[in-house]
Amino acid sequence: MAVYCSASERIDPVHVQLAADVGALIAARGHSLVSGGGSVSMMGAVAKAVREGGGRTYGVIPRALLEKEVGDRYADELVVTDGMRERKGLMDDAADAFVVLPGGLGTLEELIEVWSSKALAMHAKPVVACDPTGVLDPLRQAVDTLVTSGFVQRAAADEVIWTRSAAEALDAVEAGLAAAAGAAAQPSEAVHTQEGLESGAPRDGDG
Numbered sequence: 001m002a003v004y005c006s007a008s009e010r011i012d013p014v015h016v017q018l019a020a021d022v023g024a025l026i027a028a029r030g031h032s033l034v035s036g037g038g039s040v041s042m043m044g045a046v047a048k049a050v051r052e053g054g055g056r057t058y059g060v061i062p063r064a065l066l067e068k069e070v071g072d073r074y075a076d077e078l079v080v081t082d083g084m085r086e087r088k089g090l091m092d093d094a095a096d097a098f099v100v101l102p103g104g105l106g107t108l109e110e111l112i113e114v115w116s117s118k119a120l121a122m123h124a125k126p127v128v129a130c131d132p133t134g135v136l137d138p139l140r141q142a143v144d145t146l147v148t149s150g151f152v153q154r155a156a157a158d159e160v161i162w163t164r165s166a167a168e169a170l171d172a173v174e175a176g177l178a179a180a181a182g183a184a185a186q187p188s189e190a191v192h193t194q195e196g197l198e199s200g201a202p203r204d205g206d207g
C-alpha cells in the first residue's frame with residue numbers, strides 16, 4: 001500500500017511517531033510499503049518501521065528531490081524518476097491502497113488526486129486518511145462546504161475513509177481491500193446483459 005506523508009523536519013514529533021506506528025502495522029499485517037522514497041521525517045519513519053517489522057519497501061523519488069529528501073538507500077527497491085508526474089504514476093500503479101497521513105502541499109495533492117480518481121471510478125482502491133490530531137479537519141470542512149454548495153456530490157466526498165489511529169486506518173484499508181475483491185469476483189451487469197442477448201433473451205422493444 002502507498003503511504004503519503006510529510007518529509008518536513010519542522011513538524012511535531014507526534015506525527016513522525018504516527019508514521020512509525022503505521023509502518024509497524026503494515027509489516028505486522030503482512031503488507032508491503034510504497035513510499036515517496038525519502039528517508040527523513042515521516043517518510044523515513046514509515047519506511048524504517050516497515051523494514052524493522054520484516055516488510056518490503058518500494059520507494060519512488062524524483063531526481064530533483066534525491067538530495068533534499070535524502071533518498072532511501074535502504075529501500076528494497078528505489079526508483080529515481082525525472083519528475084513528479086512519473087513518480088505519482090508509478091506509486092499509484094504499485095499500490096493496492098492509499099493511506100494519507102498529515103502532510104504539506106505535495107501530500108494534499110496526492111490525496112486529492114487519488115480521491116477524485118476514486119470518485120470518478122478510475123480505480124477501486126481504498127483511500128484512507130489517518131489524522132489523529134485533526135490537522136486535516138479544515139480540508140474535510142472545506143469539502144463539506146463544496147458539497148452543500150453543489151460543487152461536489154456527497155458520494156464523491158465520502159470516498160475517503162477518515163480515521164484517528166494507525167490501527168483504525170489499517171482496519172479500514174483491509175476492509176476496503178476485501179470489499180473490492182468481493183466486487184471483482186461478482187459478474188458485472190454488462191456480462192449478464194451480453195449473456196442474455198446471446199441466449200435469445202428479449203431485448204427492449206422485442207415482443
